[in-house]
Amino acid sequence: MRSKSLAFKLAFFILTCSSLIFGAVLGYNYYVSRQLILQNIEASARDLAATTAQKIETVLRSIEEVPETVAESLAEITYDEKTLKQLLHSVVDHNSEIFGSTIAFEPNAFDGSSYYYAPYVYRSGRDLKLNWLGDEDYVYFRLDWYQIPRELKRICWTEPYYDEGGANITISTCSVPFYRWVGNERRFMGVVTADVSLAWLEKMVSGIKIAKTGYAFLVSKNGTFVTHPQKNLIMNETIFSLAEGRHDPLIRKIGRDMVRGRSGFIPLKSLVTDKNVWMAYAPIPTTGWSVAVLFPQDELMADVLRLNQIDALLACLGFVILLVVIILIAKSITKPLRALAYATQDIAKGNWNVELPKPKSADEVGTLTASFIYMKEALAKYVRELTQTTAIKERMESELKIAHDIQMSIVPKTFPPFPERKQFDLYAILEPAREVGGDLYDFFFIDENRLCFVIGDVSGKGVPGSLFMAGTKTLIKSCAKETAGPDAILKKVNGDISSDNDFCMFVTVFCGIFDIRTGEIVYANGGHNPPLLIRKGQNAEFLPGGNGPAVGVVPNAEYTQGSLFLKPGDTLYLYTDGVTEACNEKEELYSEERLRDFLSRNSGKRIKKMVEDTLREIRLYSGAAPQSDDITLLVLRYWGEAGAGPDENEMTLILKNEMSSLAKLESALAEFGKQHGLDGDVLRNINLILEELTVNIISYAYADKTQHDIVVHLEKREGKLGIQIQDDGKPFNPLQVPAPDLDASLEKRPIGGLGIHLVRKLAESVEYQRRDGYNILILKMSV
């Protein structure tokens, strides 16, 4: 259902709902109309039964009156035979309901001589015939129609009977006793009868038409069927024998009611048609009979049924029309939606030129389409603008990249900067927080023996900072050549900057002039972080004094000058606040104290290493926090006038992780060996050890393809050589590599895996450490 179309869903739900509603209405309507009709039927059935009974009653009453009248006249008048016959003749002739009539006398009562005297006039075809009743075979005194009225002394109706020897048909006889006064005695003289033929009764009852298959029947006071459409029942069955035969207590109950002269209304199964019928019955008091009328249910309900069928048909027709209308409506809704969906798919593919369907109506779909059109145009505009913005951004980035390169190129970057000057070492680095920064450093000889060095930090970073930085650097350099001391340089620069400083930018500068012959440094500080002085073998200390305002803030500011002497091995460490104000993830500053302690711990390192380690330390401290400010470091180490140079007993080699580094290693070792007069074999052993380890690191330590540094440090002291090799590759302890099986046969012995074995055999001791993401292997051997 979920995947079906909107048209299907709409049609399904609406049609289901409306058929349920219509079904309920139709059902209720059928039920109510059926109830109403049932009530009508009951009333009219009862009515019909009563009317029929009444009708029969009336007829029977009128029949009764005839013999009654005759009987009354017989009480008064003595007729002769001829008159008697005429009387009978006229009775039958004038009363079409009467089949025959007799006046039956008591034995010898008519003339004293005739034992039987009962002239009987009856219909035979169209004529009337006369028959004398009574002989030895037809002793009428014993018959019901004669005996019962004689005994009851009142008018009586006999049960229907076949009058053999009399009428010779089935009849019911109405008998009236007549009497004569003989003295004081009212003597019974005989009976006057009027016969009603059953055929006539039947004709009368069957004249009652009830629908097509409805009918009526009569039962006598014994329950015998007097008339019934099924002829075989008449006179042969009683309603009770029928109930007995069918084991139907309902029919027996009805029979009892009818015989007792009650009326009623009851649904049952018809005996004739075997259909459901309603039956109403009513008594005929005269004879004690009962008449029943049966109404066929289906015929009477046929109208209701037909009405409902027509209703259902109409409903089906309505549903078909509804379905068509729903589908049309759904189509009119979904068609623009579908068009919209296709167009949107095209747009999603980046085709902005797709024509969206025009909104045809102001309904929701129309509004949606209009919104889509608006969205498409807005998106297209946005994408256009974004493309432009991106292009601009890319250009800016590329320009910034160029600016970065330019900025990097305006600070001296060749180290060692003055290889011929053995009196000192100098190393500096600038790492902008963004592409370009506002930090600066510079160093240059202002005469044969005096080196001017500067470190500075412009207020502000990025492009404005870098522009100001470039200007300041140039200014300082030009001033330094003309001006006497650092204080004068700062004063001049301050004057120049503050005179024309609309943007109120300023720069903190530390400027020093270093005499390489004496080790004297005179310096002035324009608001810059105090540098650290590391005396050889001692802890780092902040350089006091020489503080003045930042350059560019106060016009005509004066700067004081400080001075110190560096002894051989002393180091001056200058930095910008990007170092001490570097933040970790908790926004805690790195701080000057941490820097001082760090330098105290690392004072023995060579200055390049010291700088690199500082940067690494800062990065470790910051963790995931981004570099917030430019970082600049400048470190100066004095070796004295004699130019002691670097510690001759040590050598540090930085090797790239590529095989060509092996040649560099070899030549550096040759140089080291020459310096220290090392034996060729020893040197080759050192070379072998370092080659094996370096090749291992280059081949296996790095998962990425980027460049890494492998740091090799050699230190020769008192006949011992210490070798340290350090890499930032994945953790690997060569000492855990099992020794190869060298005693195996030639075929089985390993071809590889010998390098580390050689290293362990050649060195006197090997020690492995994993520290701060570095593999460090420390080896010792005698030389």
Place this chain on the structure above:
Amino acid sequence: MALNIGVENRGAEFYIVCLDGRLDTATASAFEEKINPLLVPATKTMVLNLEKLIYISSAGLRVIFKIQKALSAHQASFVMTNLQPQIQRVFEIVKALPDTPIFESIEEADRYLDAMQKEELDKQKRSPNA
């Protein structure tokens, strides 16, 4: 310092290979490339003259082991001569020596190889059916 490889061919089955310089990671592959075509069943004898080899690393050892294995598989003779002390030390560390005869000079190696050859011929004479 690079490695010079000299191959002297004394008849189709006999090679004298001279190594001059350093046999290390940088030069091992060149040596391997050069020597590989000689490691065929046709080669019966190979003498590796290491008189002028001043340095060897595990990469170099690897190639020499390969030669040893290949020639031994073909029942060829492989000898080394004139090992420098440092080279000898390295070979000792990795126990490369027991399987391969080492001689002080080419002449000594020649004598040994001649004797071997004679012995082989005698063997064949004694068992002509072989």
